[in-house]
Amino acid sequence: MEAVKSSSYEVLDLKPENIFTFPEGIPGFEKVKRFVILTHPQETPFARLTALDYDLCFFVVIPWVICPDYKPDIDEEDLKKIDSPSNEEILILSIVNIPYDPKESTMNLVAPLIINTKKGLGRQVIINNFKEYTPKFKLWQEE
Amino acid sequence: MLVLTRRLDESIIIGDNIEIKVLEVSGEQVRLGIIAPKDVSIYRKELYEKIKEVNIASGKTKEERLVLPLKFKERR
Structure with a gap:
């Protein structure tokens, strides 16, 4: 059985249902296709999207935790590419x-x-209403 | 770079399954319609490059630890 280790995590036994495949990788990391999501109580609300085959991870967060009124308009074509014609079954994460x-x-x-999550398929998409948002939304606003 | 001149409602074909059609021209803006197979991803280039740049800046090694600023911890 494969296992993945990260500094602040226990070794995780990998079950196929926990592995998410990004068939096209993500822009900048096109070769990196298999990921797992690791969480640690001390890193809440962030999680690590961790590559299985490379020494690479991304901190991710459920965007509404930070930005409750976030309304991404996800293209139907993108949903079809992860075999999810309705967006009820999908997990949406933002890279931090x-x-x-x-x-x-x-x-x-x-x-x-x-x-x-049911099909284990992932994809990074550019939302249709991209003009309303920024790729560099600050987590900690100036006081 | 191959340079072609096209008019309104004219198209170009790339390979045998990608078509790009000029739908509207107004001032400096051109609206294009694209027909392509589902496995071909289409992006606005400057947006794609920006996402790539942000992704590369965001990638960490697995050993990197996360240190959260105090303010954020206090807020929760």
Whole structure:
């Protein structure tokens, strides 16, 4: 059985149903196709979308945790590509960019990840209403 | 780069299954209609490049630890 290890995580036994395949990878990482989502209580509400075949992970978050009025318009063609004609069964995540100074962290509201958890298929999409959002939405607003 | 001149409602065909048609021209804007197989992804280039750039900046190694700013922790 395959196992994946990450600094703050226990070794996780990998069951096929926990592996999400991104057939096209994601822009910039086209070769990286297999991921698992790892969570750790100390990193809540963030999770790690962790590559199985590369030393790579992305912090991700359910966008509504940070931005409750987020209304992504996801194209039907994109939903079809993850075998999910209705968007009821999909998990939507935003990739978080945490730079050296974590207060400058941002999340990408223009290009969320959509994952059909039942079929194990994922894809990064550009939302139809991309003009209303930014790919660098600041997690911590200035006071 | 191959350069072609097209008029309104004219198309170009790429390979035997991709068609790009000029639907509207107004001032500096051109509206294009694209017919392509489902497995071909189509993006606005500047948007695609931006997403790629943000993705690359966001990638971490598995060993990297997450340090959350205090403010965020306090808020929850």
